[in-house]
Amino acid sequence: MDGDRVEIDGGIMEGGGQILRVSTALSCVLGLPLRVRRIRAGRSQPGLRPQHLSGLEIVRDLCDGKLNGGEIGSTEITFTPGKIKGGTHIADTKTAGSVCLLMQVAMPCVLFAASPSELHLKGGTNAEMAPQIDYTVMVFKPIVEKFNFTFNCDIKRRGYYPQGGGEVVIQMSPVKELSPINLTERGTVTKIYGRAFVAGALPIKLAKDMSAAAVRCIRREIRDLYINIQPVREPDDQAVGTGSGIIIVAETSTGCLLAGSSLGKRGKNADKVGIEAAEMLLQNLKHGGTVDDSLQDQLIIFMALAKGVSRVKSGPVTLHTQTAIHFAEQLTKAKFTVTKSEEEDPSNDTYIIECQGMGMINPNL
Numbered sequence: 001m002d003g004d005r006v007e008i009d010g011g012i013m014e015g016g017g018q019i020l021r022v023s024t025a026l027s028c029v030l031g032l033p034l035r036v037r038r039i040r041a042g043r044s045q046p047g048l049r050p051q052h053l054s055g056l057e058i059v060r061d062l063c064d065g066k067l068n069g070g071e072i073g074s075t076e077i078t079f080t081p082g083k084i085k086g087g088t089h090i091a092d093t094k095t096a097g098s099v100c101l102l103m104q105v106a107m108p109c110v111l112f113a114a115s116p117s118e119l120h121l122k123g124g125t126n127a128e129m130a131p132q133i134d135y136t137v138m139v140f141k142p143i144v145e146k147f148n149f150t151f152n153c154d155i156k157r158r159g160y161y162p163q164g165g166g167e168v169v170i171q172m173s174p175v176k177e178l179s180p181i182n183l184t185e186r187g188t189v190t191k192i193y194g195r196a197f198v199a200g201a202l203p204i205k206l207a208k209d210m211s212a213a214a215v216r217c218i219r220r221e222i223r224d225l226y227i228n229i230q231p232v233r234e235p236d237d238q239a240v241g242t243g244s245g246i247i248i249v250a251e252t253s254t255g256c257l258l259a260g261s262s263l264g265k266r267g268k269n270a271d272k273v274g275i276e277a278a279e280m281l282l283q284n285l286k287h288g289g290t291v292d293d294s295l296q297d298q299l300i301i302f303m304a305l306a307k308g309v310s311r312v313k314s315g316p317v318t319l320h321t322q323t324a325i326h327f328a329e330q331l332t333k334a335k336f337t338v339t340k341s342e343e344e345d346p347s348n349d350t351y352i353i354e355c356q357g358m359g360m361i362n363p364n365l
């Protein structure tokens with residue numbers, strides 16, 4: 001069997017956990033045995049961290065696979081997938097490792113399972129260097145469901161850095177195949193909304209300050225739209241630890257959703273958190289694409305698996321997206337092309353990411 005393993009170099013391009021997530025998810029879906037070497041070679045602490053290991057373990061459990069090298073700090077793993085069955089599975093990073101990144105690796109697998117799945121994902125819900133769970137619910141979910149599947153995401157408890165302790169339950173039914181998507185028309189921004197939250201020991205005033213600073217910042221660029229950023233204090237029984245942050249979403253006339261977000265931390269003033277999120281949103285609106293920088297790379301694996309041609313218009317293509325494309329092409333028969341978009345406005349730095357999907361048919365249904 002070992003001669004047929006797909007060999008993945010985990011140290012090239014983005015050189016982080018994303019290579020592991022894309023390649024193990026595709027290995028599981030396609031039934032391809034895998035070896036990943038030089039895991040996270042591009043990081044200050046190379047090798048598997050708790051959240052990467054939890055992600056590998058949930059994929060292994062979903063398909064009764066075999067995983068070798070699954071220890072914290074390991075820089076090489078081999079994975080042999082079995083049949084994806086569905087059912088209830090738990091993944092716990094036992095740290096503030098992001099539940100959203102666990103979801104990224106598990107979701108493509110459960111789409112091609114034999115029966116519905118319920119995933120209990122435990123860790124950080126609002127973590128640095130990962131999408132916040134609010135982003136997942138407000139932006140990722142409505143857009144990714146255009147591939148013709150639905151999922152339910154129930155935030156049981158929020159968990160913040162450093163202890164984590166959050167829990168999210170994802171329920172999902174398998175599909176026969178995925179439909180392609182066409183997101184090439186931005187339209188005009190019709191509304192801007194969001195939530196600024198505090199939890200634990202922090203006063204609601206901080207959430208109000210974040211919200212007000214964000215609104216002032218956006219107002220300088222966009223004058224005539226009502227902006228509704230709700231300040232919220234997370235209920236004590238639904239949050240572990242102390243945390244704060246903000247997410248702001250712009251919705252367009254064609255149903256596009258683009259966001260900016262930021263997290264509070266000790267010593268960082270609330271206005272700065274709000275302004276950071278607002279500036280990120282404005283940056284994402286400036287390029288004229290239909291998806292923001294955080295969504296780009298998350299769509300690649302679904303485009304590769306879908307049947308037919310998907311097209312997405314984006315701003316400058318991120319290294320994460322280039323990495324996802326590289327490994328999706330290596331593992332599937334999908335073909336991607338990225339071309340500069342011919343805009344009426346030459347100052348817009350936009351690209352069309354096009355993919356001829358492999359048309360994966362669920363063998364388990």
